[in-house]
Amino acid sequence: MATLKEILTRRPVAATIRLTVPAGAARPVAPVGPALGQYRLNLMAFCKDFNARTQKYKPDTPMAVIITAFKDNTFEFTVRSPSVTWYLKKAAGIESGSSRPGHAVASTLSVRHVYEIAKVKQSDPYCQYMPLESICKSVIGTANSMGIKVVKELE
Secondary structure (H helix, E strand, O other): OOOOHHHOOOEEEEEEEEEEEEOOOOOOOOOOHHHOOOOOEEEEEEEHHHHHHOOOOOOOOOEEEEEEEEEOEEEEEEEEEEOOOHHHHHHOOOOOOOOOOOOOOOOEHHHHHHHHHHHHHHOOOOOOOOOOHHHHHHHHHHHHHHEEEEEOOOO
């Protein structure tokens, strides 16, 4: 339950913006510029903050960003790690999943790959309090829906 002081000091939210931006490559051009510009947010401040927060990732890694724009032209943002499908495609070395998942196998991965992807995803704010086993099951389900077979050990 929120206290009275928290309720009184809340800033009115103008919008919630969801973007996918390459790590360390945020520039005030499309897609960042038009999305933030229409709410009169400081583009350069966002670009500098985003690039500083994502410098530990490899360049061109697609990062999901959720920006909360307030009515007083300020903003807050959270950066999530890349999607599970991106990690699975990189680990399997494929460009896209199977066109017929369940029938045609696009690639195979070991359980060790799934475990490593789950450990990275556990740092996300959304998965922070989920047990690692549940995240692994979710990753395996995503792999199955992409036509990637998960095996105990790669031969």
